[in-house]
Amino acid sequence: MNSGAALCGRRILIVEDEYLIACEIADALVEAGAFVVGPVARIDDALKLLETGSPLDGAVLDIHLQGDTSFPLADALAAQGVPVVFATGYGSEGIPERYREIRRCEKPVDAATVMRVLFG
């Protein structure tokens, strides 16, 4: 995968409540040389990681998480200067105006897209 160089050694947080999808994204990123943080299914867990863990290089967020949205998490990441990509099945209509700037990649997610969106 040609994204290897860009992702190599980068710490990428994955927030996705569907186990199988989380595994898929994680596998793809690991394969591309990234260091996966998580994956976690809940925002609370993600925020905890943010407070206690090492600094992140990027994050892949599912927008809808068990009835919550990941927008507060996106705010927190943006505050730390961490680039974010939304992995979502939704079109842009479901996204509030101020998050439209954040780039999306549609599911199913592949590592190359994530790399391009985050660091391209």
Place this chain on the structure above:
Amino acid sequence: MEDFANEGARGASRWPPGDGEAARLLREFDWNTSSLGKCAHWPQSLRTTIDLVMGSPVAMVVLWGPDLIQIYNDAYRPLLAERHPKALGQRACDCWPESWGVSGPIYERVWKGGVGALRGQRCGVHRDGRLEEAWFDFIYSPLRDEAGDVAGVLVTAIETTDHIRSSEKGERALAELARSERHLRALVEMKTVGVIFFDLDGRLLETNDAFLKMSGFTRADVEAGLNWRCLTPQEWYSTSEKALAELKQKGLTAPYEKQYVRRDGTRWWALLAAKRLDEDICAEFVIDVTERRSAEQAMRDIAERLSLATEIGAIATWDWDMRSGLVTWSDEHFRIQGYAVGSIEPSYAAWAARVHPEDLPETEAVLQRARDSRRPYSYEFRMRLPDGAIRWCTARGRFFYDDDGQPIRMIGVMQDVTDKREWIERQKVMIGELQHRTRNLLAIVRSIANQTSRAASSLEEFRETFSRRLSALSRVQGLLSRSEEEPITIGRLVHTEIEALTDPAAARSIEVGGPDVILRKSAVQTLSLALHELATNALKYGPLAGDRGTLSIRWRVVRTQEGEPRLVLEWREEGAPVRPEAREFAGYGRELIEQALPYSLGARTRYELQPDGVRCLIDLPLSQGRDT
């Protein structure tokens, strides 16, 4: 007799006798100044004539001698008017110069022994100090002297004023009568107004042609005897009876309308007014108003249809007279704006008061732009009702302008589209949800494909396992798509998987039981995939592969110390040794149970592979998180 004797005796000294003014003036007149000379020397014939004249109540004048010297009685005096008293002893030609052309020739004829008459002469007469108009017949007859020669003319004036007056009046009355008869006839002959005459029993006596034409009956029908009942449809009898009663009581009817039936049975509408002319006869004017009635009916039909359509369609209408500011609203307009129908006076202000304050400025701007650009007005805005409820309304309208281009009127319709808006919003959410689910599903399919291909030893095995897992995924999608109407219970999920995989013989060895518990939608997919893997393994390699083993799937609801409900499901295989492959193939199912359920759903799980089968415990929170 004595009196006459006395009179006669006195007459000798005082001639002519009598107390009348004429007699007195004659006595006092100085006759020497006239051609007649002293009256004492007048011939007897003249004196006799004067006696006769003075005593007569009929107006007379004696014209004596060739000069026609005038001597008249009191009755004649009014005819002289202002000529009296100068006329006494005056020559006729001096007294009446203006009419001498007419009377002169008559005197000449009488002088020759003939008679003359002028009848119906109009004269001005002095009566009670006033000049009046009066009519007279004048009779001219000769007076002769002792020798038998004509020596004067006697003029007798017989007043005919009363006669003339009364005959004049009669003529005038007759003329008047003829005239009004002419008018009446013209009226009766009018082609557009029917006139009928009838008695108080309602029997037709006479009609004009117009009525015959309207009613389709013939004059022969009328003559044969036509009752109002023949002309009236039964349901209108009471109206006609009321009119007849009114005629009997008051002598006339107020104008009224009713239906008639023609000779051919068709109906027509008439406007009627009747008057009783005398004891038995009434006249009635009849105007055919069928066309007007049907036009009115058509208008009523249109209005009713329109009002029905707007009512059924819940369409509010308004009509704004911009010059007077007067606004009319349909009932629905009141309702949409949250006013009780008729509770307020419709106005622009009343409309604006209920438009959502955030939408009002733009709504008014759109309205003004439409007015100024002469384009139709069309806008969708919110209404805020006093109870805080929000209603979406769509309005369309049009302005009308006068010759100077000033807007004078606006009419329009408005509809409550709240439901539609909500529906569209719901649709958007549903489409988003569908998109989300499809994308997730694709991701899951890819994940399953990857997992399956990693574990498969041959393409054949991959194909079989992958297709089986896809079927399980497809079954749970089916359940999810119906979950709004049919919430998914754990029992349903378990049964669906068992039924899909086992044959009837194997199904007998399976025991399923537990309360009806509705699952969170987010829990369904992973849980069903896990159950699918467990069931497949049990059937292929576990106790269900033979015919001695049993499977028991039981569940219950427990509450944590915090009162949170959890579903505890126990999967228990017993009674037959598992095949060695079981361990190998349990991988995916085990991962789902041990990894996926805790990760995604916060479940606590235990998975044990005993020699005689699998024991599995799934402890799942029922209310954690909110489902999307």
